[in-house]
Amino acid sequence: MLNTMSTSAHPRPGSRTRGRPRDPELRERILDAAATLAMTAGIELGFERIAQEAGASRTTLYRWWDSPQELLLDAMLERTRWSLDHDSEGTAAARLRAQVIDAVEILSAPDTGRPLRALAAGALTNEKVRASFIEHWLEPRRAVAARILEDGMITGEFRQDLDVEAVIDALFSPIYHRLLLTRMPLGRSFGETLWNLVEPGLSPS
Amino acid sequence: MLNTMSTSAHPRPGSRTRGRPRDPELRERILDAAATLAMTAGIELGFERIAQEAGASRTTLYRWWDSPQELLLDAMLERTRWSLDHDSEGTAAARLRAQVIDAVEILSAPDTGRPLRALAAGALTNEKVRASFIEHWLEPRRAVAARILEDGMITGEFRQDLDVEAVIDALFSPIYHRLLLTRMPLGRSFGETLWNLVEPGLSPS
DNA sequence: CATTATCTGTACGCTCTGTTCACTATTTAT
């Protein structure tokens, strides 16, 4: 059920409609502009700047997105689809560990981490952005981890009374915390440390 | 070295100086206004609104604070001094567990949690706010936990190769994550679950 | 050609920001 179009834009029900079709090139330029601005400049994301950077009319942006952050979310989602792929081979522990380390590496890369900060800032400021961010960014990633955890619980690799949501929080929220707030070192070794710390709590007594 | 005055306001070196002394009542009204607005209204904190709510001149706010969020931070720091008190009795594990549960309860209370959201939003948007937030809010609380962890490592209650910062991240960042982003249930029982999950990773093998 | 929808460009009112200025108020130093 991949939503290949945007999250906030008006959906296009039929495949072909009357009027002038949307210019996909323009859309790309706009998403690129947002991603670029969010990576280089700071958090000061606005329709004004994005439109200028993309060489598009501000009116067009208002037409398709409700806020610059929802626009940026679309950009990020398209640019990180690959990050949802994951092996289904190996033990549940190995797969979960790999996901933690993937997450650290994705978020520590500047071209993902910096825009994600802007996105999170929007999520804290704007309810709609928060909802979209959770639904389209956080939830799909949590679902992957949840799936692995449930697998492990069924096979007996993990204890059966785990609070899946809490485990996911313990494993992944430290990464966001470092990215967004403390900016403490965020590298592969932190992912490993984190995993080693939480893993003992997953095994059956 | 408690800074009894504000974080961002110009420090007062000598106890007595020349000119008209600052009106402490006015300062309180301003801090109250910020705390109230941050709790009731949304994140839309601004000098304009705060000044109006406090019945003060906007110029006065600009005089003492660089941003509405630094003002709010001052308000929050004064209103939560008590939360840094902690027992020094009992095992390190018991004390750390108590701090986790305290944290959940403080942050789940609307009159602390909501302003903290506004504060965090500011921290993501403004570098100065972020630095102040870390220095005056996060760090002192992390220091308490770090102290307990080091105690436990010395007495052998915890393993000696713990990464203190990572442990603190695992224990506390899920709380902020729920408060700020997912808004999943944040109650005492979540604190207990979290503790039970991470605690096995602390004990010597 | 008529219709429908996209995109552009301009313009306007709005709110908040950050700063300046003149003025009043209250304290200490001489």
Place this chain on the structure above:
DNA sequence: ATAAATAGTGAACAGAGCGTACAGATAATG
């Protein structure tokens, strides 16, 4: 007393961004 210094008020101003509206050009379908 009077001067100097600092706090607070209130008004004004330019500037940025927002959100919206409108007129017109462009490009597809029926």
